[in-house]
Amino acid sequence: MTRAAITGWGKCMPPAVLTNADLATFLDTDDAWITQRTGIQQRRISHVLGSELSYVAAKRALACAGLAAKDLDLVVYGSCSSEEVVPNTASAVQYRLGAWNAGAMDVNTACTSFLYGLSTANGLIRAGSVRNALVVGVENISPFMDWDNRGVAVLFGDGCAAVVLQATGDGDDTGLVADKLGCYADSRQILRVRGHGTTYSNREVTYGDTAWDFDGQEIFKRAVHGMGSAAADVLARAGVTPDDVHLCVPHQANLRIIEFVAKRAGIPMERVFLTVRKYGNMSSATVPVALVEALEEGRVAPRSLLLMPAFGAGLTFCAHLVRFGERVTPIDTVDVELPPCDKTALQLVNELRALKKNRSRSAKGLAGPIFPETQAVLAGSTAVA
Numbered sequence: 269m270t271r272a273a274i275t276g277w278g279k280c281m282p283p284a285v286l287t288n289a290d291l292a293t294f295l296d297t298d299d300a301w302i303t304q305r306t307g308i309q310q311r312r313i314s315h316v317l318g319s320e321l322s323y324v325a326a327k328r329a330l331a332c333a334g335l336a337a338k339d340l341d342l343v344v345y346g347s348c349s350s351e352e353v354v355p356n357t358a359s360a361v362q363y364r365l366g367a368w369n370a371g372a373m374d375v376n377t378a379c380t381s382f383l384y385g386l387s388t389a390n391g392l393i394r395a396g397s398v399r400n401a402l403v404v405g406v407e408n409i410s411p412f413m414d415w416d417n418r419g420v421a422v423l424f425g426d427g428c429a430a431v432v433l434q435a436t437g438d439g440d441d442t443g444l445v446a447d448k449l450g451c452y453a454d455s456r457q458i459l460r461v462r463g464h465g466t467t468y469s470n471r472e473v474t475y476g477d478t479a480w481d482f483d484g485q486e487i488f489k490r491a492v493h494g495m496g497s498a499a500a501d502v503l504a505r506a507g508v509t510p511d512d513v514h515l516c517v518p519h520q521a522n523l524r525i526i527e528f529v530a531k532r533a534g535i536p537m538e539r540v541f542l543t544v545r546k547y548g549n550m551s552s553a554t555v556p557v558a559l560v561e562a563l564e565e566g567r568v569a570p571r572s573l574l575l576m577p578a579f580g581a582g583l584t585f586c587a588h589l590v591r592f593g594e595r596v597t598p599i600d601t602v603d604v605e606l607p608p609c610d611k612t613a614l615q616l617v618n619e620l621r622a623l624k625k626n627r628s629r630s631a632k633g634l635a636g637p638i639f640p641e642t643q644a645v646l647a648g649s650t651a652v653a
């Protein structure tokens with residue numbers, strides 16, 4: 269049976285670091301509260317768009333797999349922060365890479381977008397219509413973050429990573445072994461970004477003037493339940509026990525959620541790979557960035573079995589079980605970097621907060637261009653942040 273194996277991996281983290289102390293300069297919060305309730309100490313703020321982060325991560329993943337962009341049959345852009353609704357952002361990545369033989373699609377299931385994208389590419393590989401796929405998990409959340417809401421602003425950050433999936437030969441047991449996708453749609457109202465989408469075209473809430481609905485405690489409970497049940501499902505269907513899992517690479521929204529899920533799944537924390545302290549919740553970028561770092565740090569031995577549970581708005585949840593092959597090091601590397609960032613993360617955030625204040629003002633009077641900076645981006649002359 270053909271499977272989809274992860275043969276390439278690469279990440280691209282924006283360099284600007286936003287600390288808890290930075291957040292306390294404009295929010296009524298402090299390092300002790302954030303660290304104790306979430307485990308988060310830092311997060312990154314991007315000075316470039318998601319397609320730029322994706323291009324760098326994708327080049328690194330392709331070199332790691334020993335493939336050229338022309339070898340790709342599919343580009344999947346897993347994100348809830350696509351640059352535009354039409355055209356999709358996967359096409360921007362295809363264009364930057366020159367992956368002219370590839371189809372290109374965006375997948376948005378919020379924080380689970382990368383893993384839902386992995387399932388999509390896996391299905392197409394198993395069906396025989398795709399042989400080599402690039403799956404990106406990327407978020408540039410900072411432009412639509414609710415920066416004056418301490419209940420959400422302290423939790424999230426920007427980031428990106430990509431993997432190359434390739435069809436395995438018959439009899440090869442590596443690759444995606446089992447996956448479970450789910451959604452508690454009856455809880456879709458407890459995590460919502462207002463101000464994004466056609467619902468807001470009536471101008472009661474202006475597009476881009478974002479505010480978050482966020483019931484943290486309810487999300488917490490459903491996240492533990494969804495990830496726990498999806499993890500149990502894939503283990504049972506693969507006929508393996510928690511002891512067979514070498515490493516758990518979970519979605520990282522809150523250290524306490526991870527501890528509950530690991531306990532429920534029967535996996536000790538020594539076998540859970542954590543990035544939440546330094547990156548916070550990067551939505552769909554969280555699991556792939558953690559996966560890449562686990563590989564870079566030698567935590568993935570040849571033939572390891574990895575469990576990757578996640579949850580996100582919707583409320584979507586999932587778990588994926590992946591068996592690595594003998595190779596857990598890159599075939600090649602590539603010399604590609606982001607353009608330099610000449611601002612601190614706090615400067616980037618304060619610029620975004622100022623833009624949002626101006627936007628709210630112009631929305632109230634409904635006068636003037638509502639999104640001059642977005643128009644500039646679309647014209648190709650500047651970046652949002």
Ligand code: COA
Pocket residue numbers: 296297298301302305306379418419422459483484485487488521522549579580581
């Ligand atoms: N700094 C300081 N105080 C804060 C704060 C902050 N950043 N955010 C909230 N508080 C306050 C609240 O106002 C509340 O004060 P009160 O008791 O005077 O009313 C108090 O802290 C406790 O708030 P509560 O919401 O009960 O805290 P909590 O223990 O549930 O932790 C979350 C809040 C958001 C950290 C937690 O619920 C969580 O992580 N939920 C999951 C959310 C998530 O991961 N979402 C991502 C989806 S992909």
